[in-house]
Amino acid sequence: MIARETGQFYGQTNHCFQQNGLTLTDTEYTLPEVDWHYHENAYFTFILQGRVIEGNKKEVYHCGAGDLLFHHWQDAHYNIKPPGFTRGFHIEINPAWFAQYDLPHNLIEGSVRLKDPRLKLQMYRIFKESKVQDCKAAIDTLLIELFNHETVKDEQLPPWARKLNELLHDDKESHLYTLKELATAVSVHPVHLSRTFPLYFNARLSDYQRQLKLQKALSLLGDKNQTLSAIAASCGFSDQSHFIRQFKQVQKMTPLAYRKMLTGFYF
Template identity: 55%
Template sequence: MNALPTGQFYGQTNQKLQVGHLTLTDTEYTHPWVDWHYHENAYFTFILQGKVLEGNRKERYTCTAGSLLFHHWQEAHYNQKPEGYTRGFHVELNADWFQSYEIKPLQGSIDIQHPQAKRLMYNLVKEAKRHASYTPLAMEALLIELFGELTQTSNRLYIREPVWVKQLRELLHDAPEEPWTLNQLAEHLALHPVYLCREMPRYFNCRFGEYLRMIRLQKALPLLLKQGLSLTHIALDCGFADQSHFIRSFRNQYELTPFAYRKLFVG
């Protein structure tokens, strides 16, 4: 079984940055099949464009644009890429990084679904793309915040979630563009709307408006990297009332405009 050293991934490396104990790599996936292998460092994979199937000894994930995975070091896995362009961003963290911040790494391979964690990763990638002025401080702080979010999420798993939490998450993620109302969601879940509104922050760590805005924007991010899609089309497809509302929400979330984001990643 192949063991890949720091900064090496199967495919074409378009960008590589070394920031202290971190190695950041922007890679185009060019191999239709990659056999079982592992990496010497723990790392995140963030799919920016396209899709890839990834499997380990327990699970298989179909990763589309916006998917975020974490692999513990020496966690064996394989990849299968369908036809088409696929691009991923990798953040490797060596053992010294975890030790320096006294952070316990996650175990195994994890498909991270939580939009708060993905928002932090998008911001980290944005910092890397601004490498002319990037600061290690900003990247380190975002990663520490990201592990804090994942640790909180992991701790919440020990509290038995009601069935409706999973159902609500699936409803919102399957159709974030829908003009959901509290009464509609409560009816789907057979709950009183007041109870649902009160309990939402306990299990989602934010309120309805913020959560829905996050997943709508995260649906929009990969669309911005597709050629020929106008901002108006993307805004309406993702559930925003109009282009102005979309641009304003995007700027508030990511501290740059959709135009600037597109230029940063596509050039």
């Protein structure tokens, strides 16, 4: 089995830089298939544009823009790239990085797809900071916050909440559903769902859906054929100005500026 060293990914790496035990790369995937391999460090893969299929010993993930994967060090996997342009952002983490912040290196175990929109929004922030590079501490801070996010685990959920978790993350229109529609879908009373949602998801339902909307919008910005007004409408914002306000609150820049940064050039 092939072992990949730090900073090595299959395809065309447009830029790679190292900082304080982290290696960040922006890579265009060019090979249609990549056989089983592993990396010497734990790392995140964040799909910025296009599609990729990734398989490990337990699961196969069909990933598109906005999907976030984590691999522990030496976890083997393979990749298949469908036709079209695909681009990924990677953060490799040296064991020394965990040690300097007194973080256990097994905070996330195995090869997994992370669905929580808060984690994806955090990764978009890290990507932005990797381009700006005006405050090196920002990337470390954001990554520590990402690891400290408490995410829902299926085995800890009652059946209705497990079903709701699947609905929220697998239904592309779930951010548009009303409280009553979600409650009906999982067969619980709307009041019960509203009251207990924070216990299982560490956020109010309205905030969680807002994060889903913003995460979907960010995943669509890489498609130059989508206008900002079309993105705002498909993500459930009342109008483009509302979309811009919500976006700036989270990413500290306008959707147009973020789109230019994402698609106009690499790091």
